[in-house]
Amino acid sequence: MHARQRSSQALVTAQTRDAERSVAMAFKQHAAGAHACLLALPSSEWDLPAGCPGANPAALQSGRVADRDWQLLDWQPQGALAGTLRLQWSDGRQSRLDLELLP
Template sequence: MRLPDPQQRGFALPLALTTSALLLLSSLSLQTLALHVRQRSHQALAIAQTRDAERSVAMAFQQHAVGAHACLLALPSSEWEGFEPCPGVNPALLQSGRVVDRDWELMHWQPHGVRAGTLQLRWSDGRQSKLDLELLP
C-alpha cells in the first residue's frame, strides 16, 4: 500500500471549501440582483398607478368643471369661496374626490389663460401632485 504524497495531502478539503464559498457568493449575488429587480418593478408599478390616478383626477375635475362651475376655472381656487359672479355653484365638487382607493384634495388651482391651468393635489397618503391641464371646450 502506497501512502499519498505529503504535498497532495489535504488538497480536497480546501478545494471543496473554496468551491462552496464561490457557489454561496454567486447565489447571494443572484438573490441580491433578483431583489433589486423586484424593488424596481414595484417602484415602476407605483409610479404608473400614481400617473393613472392623476389622469383620472384630471378627467373628473374637467367633468365637474362644466356648466355653472366653469366660471370658477377663470379664477385661482383661493378666490372661489363666496365668488358672486358664480351664484349657486358648489366649489366643493372641484376641491376633493376619490379615485379608486385614494382620496385627493385640491391644494390650489391656478388658471393660465382661458383654457388651461395648473392643478395641485394632496393625496390621502400625503403625496402631492402637480398637473398642467388643458381644459376641454
C-alpha cells in the same frame, strides 16, 4: 432584490399617473355648466361672493379615485384654456397637473 424594488416602484409610478389622469378627467367633468366659471379663477377666490355666483366648488375640492382620496391644494388658471392643479393624496403625496381645458 433591486429588480424587485424597481419593478414595485414602477408599478406605484404607473398607478399614480393613472390616478392623476382620472382626477384630471373628473375635475374637468365637475367644472362644467354652472361651475365652469370657477376655472377662470384661482381656487383661493372660489368662495368669494363676487367670484362665481351660484357655483358650489365642493365637487372640485376633493374626491376619490379607485382606493385613493385626493384633496385640492391649489388651482391656478393659465389663460382661458389651461391651468395648473395641485392636489394631495390620502397617503400624503402631492401631484401637480397641467390641464388643458376644452373651449
